[in-house]
Amino acid sequence: MKGKPLVSIVSAGLSKFGKLEGLYGREIFAEAVKEAFDRCPNLNPKDDIQALFVGHMGESYEHQGHTGATMADWAGLLHIPATRTETACASSAAALRAGIFAVLSGLYDVVMVGGVEKMTHRTTAEVTEFLAMASDFPFEQWHGITFPGLYALMATAHMHEYGTTEEHLAMVAVKNHHNGFLNPKAHMQKEVTLEKALSSRVVAWPLKLYDCSLITDGASCLIITKPEIARKYTDTPIQIIGSGQASDSIGIYERSSFTSLIAAKIAAKQAYEMAEVKPEDVDVAEVHDCFTIAEIIAYEDLGFCMPGEGGHFIENGETRLDGKHPVNTSGGLKSKGHPVGATGTAQAYEIYLQLTGQAEKRQVKDAKIGLAHNVGGSGATAAVHIFRSE
């Protein structure tokens, strides 16, 4: 048995992802929390949850900050300490880490972590502007570059250095839309053909519409405990055995490479070492496919394949549901959707389903070791977690 458990996940919840009209973020978060409570009848919400950490990227969407207290209030968790964490699109991986620290500190036994974002009531232009706040204001935003442009720089560099093609990028979209088609909670439950992906309109060359993740409303949560009390709450706890996080320059221009995220490599190294796990041990992974190129770079940064081999890795079908290394079985940010603050713990939710055998049509057989890879902005933050079934 690999890696000493840091904490155990005893329950998890996910709202429907999509365009959830007429709901506030707090209501969407409460939906995710309700699922987590429903899954765990032995847990008394009012007394057992001792602290809450919530990832939330942008107060601008709903003109609402103070997210920790707001979510605690509406989830029926009044009076517990409740804190928002923000690391851009990795905000809820940071919430998970804060929760892990809180449990390991010995001060709390049972903690809820999660994330939330309500985005679709805003125009695409507004969302693009709010998301851009995760990049460097004086050196990036000021000059008009937004996230599709930043990731397009990475894509062209990867194409130039390694011969990666537009088809490789589109293959990521095809795979993730196939998985999302099988996920009833995904935002866009539809298959996409390679031709359709390739012929969709250009957003920032070489990235086209189908290379970009979705603007989505959604929320996610996990209930984590000290491993020694996990079986009080469930017969099927999932162990978190590795956790890593690192940062990099906020501006992409200061980085030595555009074809790899140093923060992701450092975070992965920390998580693998802590978990005593190697890349080849990972049975199922959720990676941060905010753009298709990001998934290809993730394969390489996580050691699933060699640097530069990401294009061939997707082409050879390695990361399909029936491949040797299934990646983004949920549909990923691409098809399940990317309510930014919610994404980190939504990835963990999918791993939770996979490792407890509850992933239905997208179940990976005998999945025992899972990994979640969550990136903030253009890579100034990355967090990696490793999970194992009992």
Place this chain on the structure above:
Amino acid sequence: MKGKPLVSIVSAGLSKFGKLEGLYGREIFAEAVKEAFDRCPNLNPKDDIQALFVGHMGESYEHQGHTGATMADWAGLLHIPATRTETACASSAAALRAGIFAVLSGLYDVVMVGGVEKMTHRTTAEVTEFLAMASDFPFEQWHGITFPGLYALMATAHMHEYGTTEEHLAMVAVKNHHNGFLNPKAHMQKEVTLEKALSSRVVAWPLKLYDCSLITDGASCLIITKPEIARKYTDTPIQIIGSGQASDSIGIYERSSFTSLIAAKIAAKQAYEMAEVKPEDVDVAEVHDCFTIAEIIAYEDLGFCMPGEGGHFIENGETRLDGKHPVNTSGGLKSKGHPVGATGTAQAYEIYLQLTGQAEKRQVKDAKIGLAHNVGGSGATAAVHIFRSE
């Protein structure tokens, strides 16, 4: 010796507070970090600091989120895990707590916590709007109420229930301006007379201009370690012996009382019990005087006096520098200033100076036990920390 140390503070830094024209928040944060490093020559910034938690309330001010990575980058702390915490005006008390958990977890030995806000380049109307995001959007902001109005409700309730007067409120301003006059880093280093405070223009009755804290630029930080290694870095570590945080309904209308903050009372109880300290043991306290009424309520919530007695407590001079219970020796939010994200760890910075005998003209003699009380919004978050000198 009271209370087992949770962590030790081995250094602390504070930028100048004020209208810092031409500087970005990241530059102001770097100024605070430089002081912390300069105070602690035994510490090697590049190798020793293992994680960063930064309180930051609003990405709107500078159109800049992803604050953790941005601050790590500009403070010379590239690649360490860096996370923003947000609990409105208590954001950096939440950062301190996240740092405490990280150290107690056993995963990190030396952690930096801090906070930052750049506000003065915005108009007062913009700042008021951004701050309002810490209140309830559908039930408060939507109806046009902002923070002076919310605290005015508390003030009128306190006047009605307990006979507190406009003069009592003004006395808080006079005291805190006197202390800020003695603090070279305070935003507004000037004395104010009772007459001047009382005759200043009404903002939201009974709160006048001098009842309101300042819109300020500033940053603060602390370096915390495991207690057993603190003396490697300094001969005068300060111990954190109690930490509490609680939440309340985001909307003030749902609360049973307007004259007390339940979250603050719960947080104080947790901190006192953990620290094995009683209110009368506290030699020096920094409390959240975002409005003068908030300081009066804080006296009561913290048990420095009985409920309803806060007005008499200030009137009797108990909380003056030369009183029995000195409060806000730094000048408080009222005179030192209130760069919201920076305030929590700026309070801890003042306690650090007091307990190490470095508070110069505002030094409280023989201060051994200190307390910091930080409130988010209208009280949906509160955090209390208790400190002792070696």
